[in-house]
Amino acid sequence: MPINLIGVEPLYKELNHNTTLSLVRFLLQGGVLMNTGIRSKLAKPVDLKNLREMLKDRLDPKKQRLVVCGDTGCSVCGSRELAPAIEEVLQERGLAGSVELKVTGCLGFCEKGPLVLVFPGAVFYQQVQAEDAAEIVEKTVLRGEIVDRLLYTDPADGRKITCAYDIPFYKLQTRTLLETGWYINPLDIDDYIARGGYAALAKVLDGMPPEAVIAEIKEADLRGRGGAGFPTGLKWEFCRAAAGNEKYILCNADEGDPGAFMDRSLLEGNPHAVLEGIIIAAYAVGAKEGIIYIRIEYPTAVLKIEQAVRQARELGLLGKNILGSGFDFEVIISKGAGAFVCGEETALIRAAEGKVGEPRQKPPFPANAGFRGMPTVINNVETFVNVPLIINRGAAAYHETGTESSGGTKIFCLVGKINNSGLVEVPFGTTLRQIIFGIGGGIKNGKRFKAVQTGGPSGGCLPEEMLDLKVDFKDLAQAGSIMGSGGMIVMDEDTCVVDLARYFLQFLKSESCGKCFSCRVGIQRMLEIYDRLTTGSASIEDLDLLEELAVTVKDTSMCGLGQTSANPVLSTLRYFRDEYLAHVRDKRCPAGVCRSLFRYSIDQDSCIGCGSCAEQCHAGAIVEMEEGCYSINPELCTRCGACVEACVSDAITKG
Amino acid sequence: MKIVVQMTLNGLRIDVDEGMTILEAARFYGMNIPTLCYLEGLSPYGACRLCLVEIGMPGQSKLVTSCTYRVEEGLVVRTDSEWVIKRRKMLIELYLATCPSSKVIQDLASKYHVTTVRFTPWHEDCILCGLCVRMCAEQMQGKAIGFAHRGSNRRVTTPFDKESEVCRLCGGCMYVCPACQSRCQGPQEEQPVCNACLNLQQPCLDYFEDKMCFMDPCVACELDANREVKAKRRP
Numbered sequence: 001m002p003i004n005l006i007g008v009e010p011l012y013k014e015l016n017h018n019t020t021l022s023l024v025r026f027l028l029q030g031g032v033l034m035n036t037g038i039r040s041k042l043a044k045p046v047d048l049k050n051l052r053e054m055l056k057d058r059l060d061p062k063k064q065r066l067v068v069c070g071d072t073g074c075s076v077c078g079s080r081e082l083a084p085a086i087e088e089v090l091q092e093r094g095l096a097g098s099v100e101l102k103v104t105g106c107l108g109f110c111e112k113g114p115l116v117l118v119f120p121g122a123v124f125y126q127q128v129q130a131e132d133a134a135e136i137v138e139k140t141v142l143r144g145e146i147v148d149r150l151l152y153t154d155p156a157d158g159r160k161i162t163c164a165y166d167i168p169f170y171k172l173q174t175r176t177l178l179e180t181g182w183y184i185n186p187l188d189i190d191d192y193i194a195r196g197g198y199a200a201l202a203k204v205l206d207g208m209p210p211e212a213v214i215a216e217i218k219e220a221d222l223r224g225r226g227g228a229g230f231p232t233g234l235k236w237e238f239c240r241a242a243a244g245n246e247k248y249i250l251c252n253a254d255e256g257d258p259g260a261f262m263d264r265s266l267l268e269g270n271p272h273a274v275l276e277g278i279i280i281a282a283y284a285v286g287a288k289e290g291i292i293y294i295r296i297e298y299p300t301a302v303l304k305i306e307q308a309v310r311q312a313r314e315l316g317l318l319g320k321n322i323l324g325s326g327f328d329f330e331v332i333i334s335k336g337a338g339a340f341v342c343g344e345e346t347a348l349i350r351a352a353e354g355k356v357g358e359p360r361q362k363p364p365f366p367a368n369a370g371f372r373g374m375p376t377v378i379n380n381v382e383t384f385v386n387v388p389l390i391i392n393r394g395a396a397a398y399h400e401t402g403t404e405s406s407g408g409t410k411i412f413c414l415v416g417k418i419n420n421s422g423l424v425e426v427p428f429g430t431t432l433r434q435i436i437f438g439i440g441g442g443i444k445n446g447k448r449f450k451a452v453q454t455g456g457p458s459g460g461c462l463p464e465e466m467l468d469l470k471v472d473f474k475d476l477a478q479a480g481s482i483m484g485s486g487g488m489i490v491m492d493e494d495t496c497v498v499d500l501a502r503y504f505l506q507f508l509k510s511e512s513c514g515k516c517f518s519c520r521v522g523i524q525r526m527l528e529i530y531d532r533l534t535t536g537s538a539s540i541e542d543l544d545l546l547e548e549l550a551v552t553v554k555d556t557s558m559c560g561l562g563q564t565s566a567n568p569v570l571s572t573l574r575y576f577r578d579e580y581l582a583h584v585r586d587k588r589c590p591a592g593v594c595r596s597l598f599r600y601s602i603d604q605d606s607c608i609g610c611g612s613c614a615e616q617c618h619a620g621a622i623v624e625m626e627e628g629c630y631s632i633n634p635e636l637c638t639r640c641g642a643c644v645e646a647c648v649s650d651a652i653t654k655g
Numbered sequence: 656m657k658i659v660v661q662m663t664l665n666g667l668r669i670d671v672d673e674g675m676t677i678l679e680a681a682r683f684y685g686m687n688i689p690t691l692c693y694l695e696g697l698s699p700y701g702a703c704r705l706c707l708v709e710i711g712m713p714g715q716s717k718l719v720t721s722c723t724y725r726v727e728e729g730l731v732v733r734t735d736s737e738w739v740i741k742r743r744k745m746l747i748e749l750y751l752a753t754c755p756s757s758k759v760i761q762d763l764a765s766k767y768h769v770t771t772v773r774f775t776p777w778h779e780d781c782i783l784c785g786l787c788v789r790m791c792a793e794q795m796q797g798k799a800i801g802f803a804h805r806g807s808n809r810r811v812t813t814p815f816d817k818e819s820e821v822c823r824l825c826g827g828c829m830y831v832c833p834a835c836q837s838r839c840q841g842p843q844e845e846q847p848v849c850n851a852c853l854n855l856q857q858p859c860l861d862y863f864e865d866k867m868c869f870m871d872p873c874v875a876c877e878l879d880a881n882r883e884v885k886a887k888r889r890p
């Protein structure tokens with residue numbers, strides 16, 4: 001496959017990161033077609049149509065295609081070696097011209113990576129390694145046979161499933177935003193255009209007045225996916241109406257929640273969709289300049305969006321007089337040094353201006369006074385990806401999915417103690433139970449479900465009773481949690497909620513900007529109480545104090561970080577009070593996590609006196625009292641649990 | 656020409672100039688709101704959170720800091736509602752625990768009848784109100800000091816913790832600091848809370864959603880140390 005280095009060279013120049021380098025090399029070795037050389041600009045909407053017509057054969061459903069997931073999860077599990085191996089096999093068999101190899105963004109089912117899809121038929125192979133390359137090409141590509149051992153087995157009935165769409169994990173989802181990622185090479189604008197990319201932009205520029213675009217977005221009830229869920233159409237309308245002849249579009253790609261990677265996946269898997277959404281937004285509000293604020297910790301996403309911007313500019317989809325409409329728009333990419341608080345919109349604006357990333361009091365809202373004091377629309381990556389979809393399908397068709405107040409689908413990062421962790425997309429209004437037990441396949445190792453935390457570090461923990469809650473901005477808030485940007489961390493019975501709340505507070509303690517006294521000191525004081533709780537020195541009054549403190553921080557802090565930092569505390573106090581009481585009254589940690597509140601001891605009846613526990617103990621806490629009789633000194637024991645693993649006869653108990 | 660907006664302050668309809676903050680408007684009309692990080696002549700900063708007031712109609716109201724919130728037509732503000740007082744008292748308790756040696760903070764505690772501290776005293780000498788930073792930059796044209804780090808590590812310092820070449824040792828920063836004025840030697844000087852001036856607290860026995868009394872500090876009533884704040888709403 002021809003590799004044209006134009007457009008690739010600049011990528012190399014910016015590399016200083018080892019993994020990025022190998023990733024790009026891997027993408028290259030995978031035979032990815034980069035730019036096809038210097039391109040002429042698309043001067044009119046019809047030029048775009050013609051180009052799409054020219055690229056039509058890329059859509060041929062009969063064409064044989066191998067799709068390899070190139071996202072972080074699969075790369076570290078081996079897809080980095082897998083793609084070149086497949087490429088080599090294809091070359092050897094002389095198939096390089098007829099069979100297409102695509103390295104894409106995240107395919108979603110990270111739990112089973114590295115993933116390979118074979119088209120036609122969407123044959124799904126899991127945990128594929130470089131050694132399997134020859135067999136896949138040999139059997140599936142050449143002879144249409146299935147490699148049985150690489151198929152997914154449904155744990156429910158032990159049945160092997162061939163087609164990706166039949167796997168419950170995918171079948172139960174509504175993958176509208178993520179679907180395109182299966183078919184396109186994120187580094188190639190032509191792939192996106194072939195699949196209808198930039199058609200929405202052409203439609204908008206070809207005779208849709210900005211007001212009509214805003215009306216369409218409003219009718220679709222698109223709500224911001226970055227956390228607060230503010231109606232996007234309304235935001236655009238405010239910005240359009242605001243006084244000022246210089247307006248800006250800001251794309252919030254700062255994704256800082258631990259365990260969340262929706263925005264990264266979209267940027268890595270389908271960067272042009274983000275860009276198209278941004279350009280349409282700019283047209284709707286009358287902005288001439290846009291900024292994509294992205295964290296530097298996402299080197300691959302940075303690389304891909306930079307490539308996307310470059311390619312779009314080359315085709316005249318960015319710059320002066322876009323598609324002959326007289327509309328000018330440019331995008332710059334601003335790289336932030338990843339701070340959670342910089343995701344907050346006012347802090348992000350300051351950071352993009354080159355100032356310290358600290359939130360400021362609203363109002364004035366960014367729609368009136370944002371970047372450089374000018375009216376600014378700031379939206380999340382996923383919000384922008386929804387925009388072309390709404391324009392293409394029409395608001396009414398788009399709104400067929402979702403609930404009355406929120407149209408469309410939402411991407412969640414399902415992680416934690418769950419069987420099928422990965423990226424899932426469901427309509428608003430899907431219940432937590434459907435997501436966790438249907439798509440997620442339930443809890444790992446047959447354990448009991450305990451809680452799910454939605455919305456990142458400042459979300460709330462919801463218990464089993466709330467599993468039938470419909471996932472929606474309003475319902476989640478009523479239950480004491482938030483939608484956040486879509487993190488979903490599932491916990492099993494071995495998780496201590498007191499320890500958990502403490503963990504999140506610790507994160508927020510160092511991520512708060514520290515300006516508000518209430519947020520900075522309140523979080524530290526809550527942590528002091530948690531220290532007492534987890535060491536068994538808390539009193540019953542401490543629980544009331546904790547609650548009073550939490551609501552104070554919530555009510556009196558300036559930005560969303562402080563205001564939501566109390567959620568993990570208040571929601572666990574509300575739903576798991578018994579567990580707190582166990583820590584306070586009985587000095588006991590029911591889940592056996594808080595190290596000061598349990599002890600390991602050796603059950604002398606089961607102990608066979610082998611001494612392997614004593615060998616493993618790094619603290620020297622296990623001593624042989626008399627011949628073949630071991631015991632643990634609780635003073636020295638650090639509760640690491642190494643002895644439990646070492647014991648051959650399960651004689652060591654926790655209690 | 657000045658534009659005048661109409662708003663409601665503690666139940667009173669008042670006219671104020673557009674562009675004023677709630678704090679300025681309230682002070683103009685004689686309602687005191689406690690502050691730690693605000694000083695006339697310096698830009699508002701919104702860090703101490705003490706100046707919070709309740710805005711909006713009951714049921715949909717929220718707390719905002721009055722020093723940074725600008726007046727709007729039809730705004731309804733309560734400077735001393737039950738909600739405000741409760742949260743403010745908790746903040747004062749936190750301040751006491753952070754900086755028990757500050758007279759400004761001890762006075763606030765007495766005024767708001769904060770008599771216990773349920774946290775371990777830290778004995779810090781800075782509450783990060785940022786007055787010194789703004790004083791230096793905005794009045795002394797020094798820009799010698801600023802904030803470094805974030806979250807619990809945030810502190811005021813010179814760039815890279817090096818001795819400043821631009822500081823003129825004018826002392827402006829120390830002059831405005833609420834934390835480094837040492838407290839008076841009350842009867843309980845060892846305690847995190849002094850409360851020697853408890854009679855500065857508003858002594859009204861009744862509690863109203865809208866503040867009723869303009870005397871601040873109040874000198875009309877006698878001290879009743881055992882009294883609890885009673886909630887009593889006007890019809």
Ligand SMILES: Cc1cc2nc3c(=O)[nH]c(=O)nc-3n(C[C@H](O)[C@H](O)[C@H](O)COP(=O)(O)O)c2cc1C
Nearest residue numbers: 224225226252255256343344345379380383560561
């Ligand atoms: C502490 C904090 C962190 C945030 N982090 C993000 C983030 O990483 N990405 C994001 O899109 N929005 C984040 N937000 C929400 C933004 O402030 C803002 O609401 C959002 O970008 C608006 O876009 P939307 O309307 O499309 O959701 C964060 C908010 C807070 C308070």
Ligand code: SF4
Nearest residue numbers: 513515516519559562
């Ligand atoms: S609430 Fe916390 S993070 Fe937000 S501005 Fe205040 S101190 Fe900073």
Ligand code: SF4
Nearest residue numbers: 791797822825826828
């Ligand atoms: S003494 Fe130095 S740091 Fe303080 S206000 Fe004056 S110039 Fe600034």
Ligand code: SF4
Nearest residue numbers: 781782784785787832
């Ligand atoms: S040193 Fe004093 S004035 Fe400066 S921030 Fe700290 S408390 Fe405020």
Ligand code: FES
Nearest residue numbers: 692701703704722
């Ligand atoms: S005076 Fe308003 S927050 Fe400090």
